Amino acid sequence: MTESNAIHGTVADGFEPVQAEFAAASAAEDGDYAAQVVAYRHGERVVDLWTGPEITPDSLLAAYSATKGAAHLVVALLVQDGVLDLDQKVSHYWPEFAVEGKGDVLLRGLLSHRAGLVGADAGFTLDELADDRIVAERLGAQRPYWRPGSAFGYHALVIGALSGEVVRRATGRSVQEHFAERVRDAYEVDVHLGLAAGEESRYLSARPAVATPERLAALAARATDAHSLPGIAFNRNHPDNPELWKLPNFPVVRALGPASLGGVASARGLARMYATAISQVDGRAPLLKPDTAAAFAQIHSIGYDLVNRERKAFAVGFHATSEVYPVLGQGAFGHSGAGGQQAFADPRHGLAYGFTRRRFPFPNGPAPENERLVRALVASSEALS
Incomplete structure (x- = not known):
């Protein structure tokens, strides 16, 4: 192992297999590989590792869609508080939404990707996409792409704007403001939906996947109109749409922190966020009651995803993560990101996990090393039970 892919950090006794898998992942990549992995067990941090040039345990990397987990933790808290009701119509909070056949869409249907509002006919400029208020205004007036409730499809770049508008209408404050106050600052969670200028030096710019002839051919084969x-x-229907991997590298995206894709985080932050959701951490009570966590982890959409064009499973605002990693307990919930990020809580095992990497994996989505890391984490935890 060279200095560039040396493993730094610590693991608790019994979690050495996670470190071994992380070392194997680093060794399999070139010297440009940079990643972080952190895990908690019953509220105690048991894995804290990083590798690669420039990266430190406090480096902030693009969260991509792992941002959705942070945004929908806020929604879960507001439901728990009684401010929002999953069985209330979206239009109850947001009257302008009740047009073009959307008047009966329930909040739980919106959050489980069933509303049919995956984008806009003309697409969005970068500045528009970065601004959740603009995205919500456009989509609130739009006709859905399928009859709401009849199917589901991943609202990849817009779900946080839609749910965030419900939060704003119900409370007068943005998801970003709620998250900063109730989660980031209150629980010392290093996840940012809107990066302060003073934190910019900690951000490591995202990098594209390494292009090879085989990968380019694979991309061409799965291309869609x-x-x-x-x-x-x-x-992609907008002529000036940047490539997905580039989005968090634009200052406007980091500054506004759009709730679907624009967060930045360390693995420490992502893992701690989910640990605080389900466990007592540093003497602080869990953010979510068990019934709330179970309600948001319950599968609502499973089967053929009209956007991803493959089998997927969504809970309420989160991925049904045990459908991705069957070694996890039923009721695990979290969200991955296109840049390889993965983060989740597994209440049955008492585990929370956060993983970030700097270079986009191929194909995009939860990087393949996550499967091995998660398997090693669960096995290590079970061996201690």
Whole structure:
């Protein structure tokens, strides 16, 4: 192992297999590999590792869609408080939403990707996509791409704007403001939905996947039309749409922190966020009551995803993570990110996990090393039980 892919950090006794898998992942990549992995067990941090040039345990990396987990933790808290009701119509909070056949969409249907509002006919400029208020205004007036409730499809770049508008209408404050106050600052969670200028030096810019002839051929084989549902959902129908991996590298995205894709975080922050959701951490009570966590982890959409064009499972605002990693307990919930990020809580095992990497994996989505890391984490935890 060279200095560039040396493993730094610590693991608690019994969790050495996680470190071994992390070392194997680093060794399999070139010297440009940079990543962090952190895990908690019953509120105690048991894994805290990082590797690669420039990266430290406090480096902030693009969260991509792992941002959705932070945003929907806020929604879960507001439901727990009685401010929001999953069985209330979206239009109860947001009257302008009740047009073009959307008047009966329930909040739980919106959060489980069933509303049919995956994008806009003309797409969004970068500045528009970065501003949740603008995205919500456009989509609130739009006709859905399928009859709400009849199917589901990943609202990849817009779900946080839609749920965030419900939060804003119900409380007068943004998801970003709620998250900063109730989670980031109150529980010392290093996840940012809107990065302060003073924290910019900690951000490591995202990098694209390494292009090879085989990978380019694979991309060409799975390409879809810009005006198809996948094209609209990923904003490819707009002529100036940046590549997905570039989005968090734009200052406007980091500054505004759009709740679907614009967060930045360390693995320490992502893991601690989910640990505080389900466990007592540093003497602080869990953010979520068990019934709330179970309600948001319950599968609401499973089967053929009209956007991803494959089998997927969504809970309420989160991924049903045990459908991704069957070694996890039923009721695990979290959210991955296109840049390889993965973060979740597993209440049955008392585990919380956060993983970040700097370079986009191929294909995008939860990086393949996560499967091995998660398996090692669960096995290590069970061996101590």
